[in-house]
Each structure stands twice: as C-alpha cells, then as structure tokens.
C-alpha cells in the first residue's frame with residue numbers, strides 16, 4: 001500500500017494529494033490518503049509513502065513536521081517522495097529557489113526524515129480562501145511578481161502533467 005499523507009492550509013495540497021491518489025489507483029496501486037491536522041495521526045502500515053505540504057512564510061505546516069518527526073524511522077526504511085508546494089516553485093527566481101531548497105533541507109534536518117526525493121511543486125493563489133489581510137498580502141505578492149490575478153478567484157500554477165510523470169516514476173521505483 002502507498003500512503004499519501006498531506007497537510008494543507010488553503011486546499012491546493014489537498015487537490016494535489018487527491019490527484020496523486022487517483023493516478024496511483026488508476027495504475028492499480030492500493031492507496032491510503034491521510035489528511036494531517038495535528039501530526040499525531042497514527043501512520044498506517046504501508047510499503048511506500050508520499051508526504052506533501054505547502055510553504056507559508058518560509059515553513060511547512062506543523063502537522064507535517066510532527067508526522068515526519070514521529071515516523072522518521074519507519075519512513076527512512078521505505079521509498080518516499082516529498083511534494084513541497086509553494087508559489088516560488090511557479091517561477092524561476094534563483095534566490096527563491098535557493099530558499100525553497102533551504103526550507104526543505106531544514107525540515108528534513110529537524111524531523112530526521114530524509115525523503116528519497118523532494119519535488120518542488122507550484123501551488124496556487126486561492127483568493128477564495130483568504131481572509132482580508134491574506135488577500136491584501138497575496139495581492140501584493142502577485143503584483144510584485146507581475147501576475148494578473150482576480151482578487152476574488154483562484155489562480156493555479158500546478159503543472160499536472162509533470163506531477164503525473166513524477167508520480168509514475170515514484171510508483172515504478174516503489175514497486
């Protein structure tokens with residue numbers, strides 16, 4: 001069984017995790033999709049695992065940190081993939097990419113889980129999920145990036161085709 005455990009704040013990582021689950025199931029794999037709210041959720045018996053989380057102000061959710069920390073020993077013994085979702089991954093700013101790598105590295109150092117592979121995945125602006133202050137902050141970020149966004153809609157950057165290929169490669173390696 002392949003476990004997909006994820007943490008999400010505005011929902012894009014949930015969509016990404018569901019996409020991975022559907023893809024793996026269509027290819028005949030048994031999959032368990034586990035949404036992490038606290039990080040204390042028990043880890044189901046599995047042969048391989050995909051963990052996914054998103055960056056907010058330079059950090060992943062506490063729930064993924066807790067889950068990875070508690071289960072690092074088991075995770076380090078099986079094929080694993082880490083899907084690190086962010087908006088920086090939608091662009092090609094070298095400094096932002098260095099930051100993404102530093103954030104992923106810090107996470108792995110703190111938790112002791114060394115992901116078999118880390119994949120930086122572009123997320124989304126989800127204005128429909130933001131409160132007033134987040135909407136303001138995210139409009140400013142969009143403006144800085146020169147992105148035209150509808151401040152009352154969502155704008156997705158996830159490359160589903162590339163993600164699908166990544167998942168297929170992981171499944172082939174895990175089998």
Ligand SMILES: Cc1cc2nc3c(=O)[nH]c(=O)nc-3n(C[C@H](O)[C@H](O)[C@H](O)COP(=O)(O)O)c2cc1C
Pocket residue numbers: 007008009010011012013014053054055056057058059085086087088089122123124125126134138
């Ligand atoms: C308050 C806030 C802070 C964010 N901080 C960062 C950040 O530091 N770096 C980054 O690349 N993206 C950042 N993002 C973008 C999110 O990573 C992106 O929207 C992602 O799709 C969120 O995934 P989720 O919907 O699963 O929570 C931030 C988004 C919000 C709302």
